[in-house]
Amino acid sequence: MRVLRLAPLLLALALAGCATGEFSMRTLPPDTPAADNAAAVKQALAQRQALTQAHGAPATLPPDVGPPLTAAEVPSLATYDPWERVNRFTYRFNARFDQWVFLPVADTYRRLPAPVRGGVHNFFGNLSEVVSTLNYGAQLRLGPGGRSLGRFVINSTLGIGGLFDVATLWHIPAAPTGFGQTLARWGVHPGPYFVMPLLGPSSARDGFGWVTDFGTNYAINILNLYRGTAGWALTPLNAVDIRSNTSFRYYSTGSPFEYDTVRFLLVRKTLIQDDALRLWQRRGDPPGGAPAGE
């Protein structure tokens, strides 16, 4: 068992060796230009309408959400980052871990047939519905909570233990949530910028939320998947599944100011999302619409 556990690491190191020489080639998933452009054409149609509206009547707020945001309420251009030195260190650590371990393993994983990887992806997605359901409950948002629960039931049964995402085919798309959003729902500010080890840029609140969700899974321990041998095998597989489906590359900007750029974007995104979420919640989740914010 111990050897098995080490196998991915050894494989990663062996593969990483290839990347230290003066020349290396790494196969990426192929581009799919025709499909991408077809999707863009579809969006352009929707966009044309939306753009007309946006230009015609900018920011007319429904009466129940209060006055619009004013320039005075905009958070400062400088970002609150009291843990900057540690954060920068973690960012660099993550970049190196990504380069030496995560990416080589994810590259190897992508050689598996697509249906297998799809099954793995759906399986973990299905498990995450448990935490989503609980958190929607804690957010007192019963509609989306019911959808998450419904998805879990449908996919666990008809989807054969979650390997197939039947619910999405039935137009019940996933809308995961977590404890970070639950905290946001009850007015907790994101707090300082926080770069999580291995997981990447976040905020103190959302980082704490992630840990709580992980702990919740561990406590519930559904089908005994989160503890013991199964836990040792599944957690890395989950991580590899996530990594191989994420296109983010550390330092793809090549810029010495990448840390600043990511921090700027992420913090503003979180604040604007929180702001919109707060108002949407005051108005309630729309019937049949996907829950807000995800």
Add this chain to the structure above:
Amino acid sequence: MHAPEQVTDACRASPSGCRRARALAVFGGTALLLALAHAAAAADPDPPTGLADPAALRATVYGTPPQDIAPLPQTVPLQEIDIRLPWARPLPKVLWFDARLRCWFSAQDKPAPLAIVIAGTGSDGNTAKLALLRAVLYADGYHVLTMPSPTFPGFIAAASSTGVAGDLVQDSQDLYHAAAAIIAHLPKRVRITDVDILGYSLGGAHAAVVKALDAKEGTLRIRRAVMINPPVSLFDSMRRLDRLFTRSIGDGAQGLDALYRRVYVRLANYFRAADQVRIEDANLMAAAGAVLRTDQDFQAAVALTFRIALVNVFYAGDLYAGTGVVTDPAHPPQPGDSTDAVVQKLFGMTFDDYFERVFLPYYLAHKGGATRESLLAESRLQVIGDTLRASPDYYVLTNSDDLILDPQELQWLRTTFVGRIKVYDHGGHLGNLGERDQMEDLRRMLAGQWAGDAP
């Protein structure tokens, strides 16, 4: 720019959630930066300080409408190449991640010509515009190698022999040698019959100079070069952009702060007012539409995009040249240091500042016989004007409303590339890249079958 964990949360659930999360992540708090992403892909647009054409400005920022794009193949294989180049200067600690040059390669499985494609100002070797050209060229039977601009920080650190970007000939030389090194390392199964080179925006100018250098050195025996929306005078274009920044954003920190607040307010209210709670790519574009309204907004997006590219070039140049404008040569910056102060300083720096305080001191000291005038002259396409005029193998695709050309410059292109230039009526700067007609003209030019501009 995506934050990985935001994306991954939703990726766990479904591909559509994944897309949405990515959209949100890209969204990143300001649609200004979304618009900037578009403009960044547009590279170095350069509206004159006069009245810029509103349609050209919008085309420049939004790019080619997807329904007008040439037919594209279903899949294009892709490999990432990392190469360490021996002539690179010692790597500063703060650029530790830029040790190797990164390019992208798509191989045919049969003998085929190779197309080398160069990105525009400040861009890496895998922009959306490069991907578009890659798809078209790959479908047309080329191996395709896409390379970053010599003004991309990753190139400056890993492939520049000076570390001080902006010299058209020197940068092209480094680019040429890097391309040759990559081709020499390609596996044997990749069989190359001919080499062609093209580039968009500043990359177009680089492509032409690389071919001109190759005509002397003969390593690659480059057959043809096509320049898409190239500048004619690099430095003049950049100076105009500085004036555009002052006009549309204002000077230094105050102007930037005001722009930031304006954009943030529009964006936050857009999302407060949105009926649909689901944020998808289409809404994202609409959000960008809510943020960019007036000509001044579009000009600001273009000017700021350029300033962001300059920030990187300036910082790296100052570091390598040891000119001490924003970095202290006696105490080189460390990777853990906060960069807030230096970023703020850099956003207030113009291209003239870069030229006078970093570029000029470095090149006067390191290039034998160089003068201010000679360096300025070498930043113009005229430096290879005789070759461009005489050789039948250089082509130009541009637009009559391209923001980076003034009328004299466009006229110079017309008279230099007689019978080898196509000027479209509309598109601004790169706002028609990938259009059916343009890609058909590109194909014919690369194949040496272009019959000339229809009257």
